Amino acid sequence: MNQSVFRLTLPILFGYLPLGMAFGVLFATQLDYPWWAAPVMGILIYAGAGQILAVSLLAAGAGLLEVFVAMFVLNARHLFYGLSLLGQFHGAGWRKIYLIFGLTDETYSLLTSRRRTGDKHYEQTVDFRITLFNQCYWVAGCALGALLGANVAFDSTGIEFALVALFIVLTIEQFKALGDIFPIATGAAAAGIAILVLPAAHQLVGAIVVVSVVLLVHYHKNRGLKPTEGVNNG
16 A cells, blocks of 8 residues: 555655755754754644745744744635545544644645545545655655755755745646646636735735635535536436
């Protein structure tokens, strides 16, 4: 099973190692903390983009409350991820807590797009191992990057673009798996609107609100049409 899980998570490995290293380098070069605090943060917080944001805010002198609020807003989308997986995680026992804790964008994309069998217990075991493997990749990247940043002097400007690149790849893979362009187009349009009408500090929150409202309306509209379509086809 571990070999099949490794193959499934291989794209995440290629994304998380360089991205985790990017975070580790930023952590070691911008903050006055020991290098090992970076992988510890990856173990206890495990928030990818949130960790990179936290480093930027802490380096700029922000307080812990400001960092907490910013990370909460940035990761609020995970509330919707969790709601959509309630049925999938139901009955997972002790593994359920970790499945919820380890639910990142990339893990969610993999859990919702991979092929599944009818054995729920087996699938939950695979989901658990996928989540664990992905976090191990991230923590390893954090440790390697922090060691590199603490011991090697180099210009790390632009290294954080690894996060953007990974999101682009995952968006393409999600489209290939689901074949629905509407969420992608909605997200792009919401981002464009936020950039045009909102100040930089509120663009992310504004885009999340717009895309969430549109997708919820779209979902309720389509759900209401399904019974009618069934009657007409019959």
